Amino acid sequence: MQPYDRRLITHARHPIAAPLHPHSVLDLIERAVGDDDAARPRILDLGCGEGAWLLEALAHFPGARAVGVDIDGAGLERAAEQAEALGVADRLELHAMPAADYRAAEPFDVVLCVGATHALGGLLPTLEAARARLAPGGRALIGDGFWEREPSPAVLEILGESPGAYAGLAGTVDRITGAGWTPVYGHTSTLDEWDDYEWSWTGSLAEWALDHPDHPRAREAAETAAAHRTAWLHGYRGTLGFVTLVLRRTV
Numbered sequence: 001m002q003p004y005d006r007r008l009i010t011h012a013r014h015p016i017a018a019p020l021h022p023h024s025v026l027d028l029i030e031r032a033v034g035d036d037d038a039a040r041p042r043i044l045d046l047g048c049g050e051g052a053w054l055l056e057a058l059a060h061f062p063g064a065r066a067v068g069v070d071i072d073g074a075g076l077e078r079a080a081e082q083a084e085a086l087g088v089a090d091r092l093e094l095h096a097m098p099a100a101d102y103r104a105a106e107p108f109d110v111v112l113c114v115g116a117t118h119a120l121g122g123l124l125p126t127l128e129a130a131r132a133r134l135a136p137g138g139r140a141l142i143g144d145g146f147w148e149r150e151p152s153p154a155v156l157e158i159l160g161e162s163p164g165a166y167a168g169l170a171g172t173v174d175r176i177t178g179a180g181w182t183p184v185y186g187h188t189s190t191l192d193e194w195d196d197y198e199w200s201w202t203g204s205l206a207e208w209a210l211d212h213p214d215h216p217r218a219r220e221a222a223e224t225a226a227a228h229r230t231a232w233l234h235g236y237r238g239t240l241g242f243v244t245l246v247l248r249r250t251v
């Protein structure tokens, strides 16, 4: 019987676990690493999931070396398999551990944390964690939520968040600049990117349930897909935003 691996199913058509199209991802990586294709950057991803950002960076920059950290061993296994398939495994190091505990002997040229700031205690502690691991002149690539519009009590309940969980876009950027960083680029996820992400997640899971009606987890999969779709369409669609910023330390 086919195993029920929810992560594998929901990410099958959208390996980046954040609302960004592949071309946005590549554009942000290029802006964080720089234009020099011969660059040999050291890249760290805190909360790397299946390593989709790092795999893209390693494929694009043949001189790059990368480290991914995540507590989810299954996601890291998937990252390792994909790295083998792409021929970049010798340049990728993976650590199954809390992001906050990761220490390296050498600093990094780029530190990423996309959709995983909760792993480090929120946006500002994530910036501090990036600062502590960056080489002088390095760049952080940070993706986090923000309120596109004021959340209703119903949306807050669906997300299990308080109004203060996020600021608006301007307030988010103000918090970042106030912590000593200068945004040198930013990508605000479009509604199309959100829809692609959410339809991929919920649709892949719903389809798996339809294709495996006799599987003991089929009903659970169908219910999870439906609940997620409802929370998104009746809840946070258009209210929860996502911004990914390329940041340098303000001198």
Ligand SMILES: C[S@@+](CC[C@H](N)C(=O)[O-])C[C@H]1O[C@@H](n2cnc3c(N)ncnc32)[C@H](O)[C@@H]1O
Binding pocket: 015, 016, 017, 018, 046, 047, 048, 049, 050, 051, 052, 053, 069, 070, 071, 072, 075, 097, 098, 099, 100, 113, 114, 115, 116, 118, 119, 120
């Ligand atoms: C929404 S996913 C984002 C994954 C990846 N950054 C991406 O954009 O594809 C959040 C990730 O944070 C990881 N995570 C949660 N708590 C963590 C922790 N304390 N330390 C490291 N990773 C953590 C989860 O396992 C998950 O892979």
